Amino acid sequence: MALTDEAIDKIKAMILDGELTPGSRLPKEEILAGQLGLSRNSLREAVRALTAMRILITRQGDGTYVSSLEPHLLLESLSFAADVSQGRTALQLLQVRRLLEPQATGLAAALLMPEDLQELRDILDRSRAATTVEEFVAHDIAFHLRIVEAVGNPVLSMLLRVLSTRTQRVRIVRGSRTRHALDNAHQDHEQILGALQSRDALLAVSAATVHITAVEQWLAASLSDDPLRAIDD
Amino acid sequence: MALTDEAIDKIKAMILDGELTPGSRLPKEEILAGQLGLSRNSLREAVRALTAMRILITRQGDGTYVSSLEPHLLLESLSFAADVSQGRTALQLLQVRRLLEPQATGLAAALLMPEDLQELRDILDRSRAATTVEEFVAHDIAFHLRIVEAVGNPVLSMLLRVLSTRTQRVRIVRGSRTRHALDNAHQDHEQILGALQSRDALLAVSAATVHITAVEQWLAASLSDDPLRAIDD
DNA sequence: CGTTCGACATACATCGGAGGAATGGCCGGA
DNA sequence: TCCGGCCATTCCTCCGATGTATGTCGAACG
Numbered sequence: 236m237a238l239t240d241e242a243i244d245k246i247k248a249m250i251l252d253g254e255l256t257p258g259s260r261l262p263k264e265e266i267l268a269g270q271l272g273l274s275r276n277s278l279r280e281a282v283r284a285l286t287a288m289r290i291l292i293t294r295q296g297d298g299t300y301v302s303s304l305e306p307h308l309l310l311e312s313l314s315f316a317a318d319v320s321q322g323r324t325a326l327q328l329l330q331v332r333r334l335l336e337p338q339a340t341g342l343a344a345a346l347l348m349p350e351d352l353q354e355l356r357d358i359l360d361r362s363r364a365a366t367t368v369e370e371f372v373a374h375d376i377a378f379h380l381r382i383v384e385a386v387g388n389p390v391l392s393m394l395l396r397v398l399s400t401r402t403q404r405v406r407i408v409r410g411s412r413t414r415h416a417l418d419n420a421h422q423d424h425e426q427i428l429g430a431l432q433s434r435d436a437l438l439a440v441s442a443a444t445v446h447i448t449a450v451e452q453w454l455a456a457s458l459s460d461d462p463l464r465a466i467d468d
Numbered sequence: 469m470a471l472t473d474e475a476i477d478k479i480k481a482m483i484l485d486g487e488l489t490p491g492s493r494l495p496k497e498e499i500l501a502g503q504l505g506l507s508r509n510s511l512r513e514a515v516r517a518l519t520a521m522r523i524l525i526t527r528q529g530d531g532t533y534v535s536s537l538e539p540h541l542l543l544e545s546l547s548f549a550a551d552v553s554q555g556r557t558a559l560q561l562l563q564v565r566r567l568l569e570p571q572a573t574g575l576a577a578a579l580l581m582p583e584d585l586q587e588l589r590d591i592l593d594r595s596r597a598a599t600t601v602e603e604f605v606a607h608d609i610a611f612h613l614r615i616v617e618a619v620g621n622p623v624l625s626m627l628l629r630v631l632s633t634r635t636q637r638v639r640i641v642r643g644s645r646t647r648h649a650l651d652n653a654h655q656d657h658e659q660i661l662g663a664l665q666s667r668d669a670l671l672a673v674s675a676a677t678v679h680i681t682a683v684e685q686w687l688a689a690s691l692s693d694d695p696l697r698a699i700d701d
Numbered sequence: 702c703g704t705t706c707g708a709c710a711t712a713c714a715t716c717g718g719a720g721g722a723a724t725g726g727c728c729g730g731a
Numbered sequence: 732t733c734c735g736g737c738c739a740t741t742c743c744t745c746c747g748a749t750g751t752a753t754g755t756c757g758a759a760c761g
Contacts, residue, residue: 288475
């Protein structure tokens with residue numbers, strides 16, 4: 236393995252061992268390079284890799300620090316994975332979302348505050364007025380995110396956000412007969428909101444499952460309809 | 469933003485645009501650095517960050533290539549997040565697992581082949597004979613992983629694997645009254661296997677929920693029992 | 702004719718050094 | 732006390748050069 240990769244692992248190990256804790260400061264490049272037995276240049280590559288993963292934070296003129304290491308922060312760097320996934324892999328992501336998000340929605344049924352419900356109502360009203368796909372998707376994302384945030388678990392929120400990024404949703408919506416798909420989605424959203432308003436967790440789970448499964452099936456159908464896309468995947 | 473970070477985004481954008489596809493080869497460092505308008509050294513930092521995230525792959529003497537970009541591959545780099553999480557954040561991860569894994573287990577009920585069931589039986593038998601915590605945890609991981617893999621969704625498998633790494637499980641088990649906790653876990657596993665053998669998806673979901681929730685509660689209790697740990701988190 | 706081995710070109714890996722730029726703290730003046 | 736400029740520290744960027752692994756191509760051998 237390359238020296239730089241070893242350095243990455245060593246720094247990770249220092250964090251796992253508690254030698255470096257969230258917020259603590261690393262020795263300056265020159266010193267740390269000496270400690271780890273490599274050149275400053277190679278060390279910088281290791282540090283850069285860790286900053287890209289949100290494990291370290293560098294500030295020019297100040298120093299390099301260990302990040303808060305909050306899992307939802309580290310999750311963020313994953314959004315790229317969802318952005319590039321198409322075809323079969325997008326379907327895999329969507330299946331995970333189908334298994335996870337309805338449960339989160341069910342939990343939220345008991346946790347949403349009246350003002351949350353009102354805001355969900357507003358979001359749906361605005362989404363009905365959306366004229367472009369991008370606009371509708373923005374409301375769509377806001378709707379689901381708002382529900383999930385009621386659970387109060389940032390890891391859950393970030394994970395569901397990552398599982399279905401903006402570019403991915405737009406791609407899916409565009410792939411289906413847009414007008415029809417949008418109407419269906421809107422109706423599904425109404426169903427979910429209705430269940431949440433009546434605090435019916437079981438119904439909320441079911442409505443969310445129906446909704447996401449519908450999306451899943453549009454995607455699966457568009458894949459098998461379109462041999463090219465199915466193949467290049 | 470730093471030049472290197474811009475380069476990272478540019479390379480990502482080239483992939484998203486389809487300019488670079490999985491498996492395709494990048495221009496050599498010197499050339500690519502020129503194209504992106506920075507030095508070879510800074511470019512290397514960008515490439516190194518992307519290789520650490522499994523987006524690129526470099527081979528000395530050959531070249532740099534775009535990886536397969538399989539989401540489950542990109543997910544792997546997340547295991548560090550679970551490894552460092554303790555206390556409250558570990559609880560957040562475990563809650564996500566509680567919401568997700570039972571559903572996956574329910575799906576698996578219809579998909580597990582007879583030989584899979586037999587292997588699960590073997591795993592449980594071996595786990596009963598485990599003498600150390602590490603050994604038990606290894607069987608524990610194998611048991612859950614084996615079930616989830618029946619779904620045939622690599623993203624799901626990797627995500628559940630990441631949500632609860634070896635170091636994390638060991639930490640949790642050690643934090644509880646070990647002997648008692650192990651007995652309980654084993655009984656839970658038997659319940660889950662029984663449900664799977666009788667192809668009872670609903671019961672499998674419930675048994676898995678009970679099992680993971682029990683773990684969750686052990687962890688939550690050990691956190692509130694131990695003010696020190698609760699605070700330093 | 703097929704296989705093997707070695708030399709060569711290619712491209713990444715690592716290094717040392719140097720100047721630029723941003724940050725934070727110190728200090729003096731109002 | 733507050734404000735603004737000076738200055739040390741630290742990361743950022745670049746250059747040039749050498750080390751090392753990979754793949755290729757051709758010659759030698761069985």
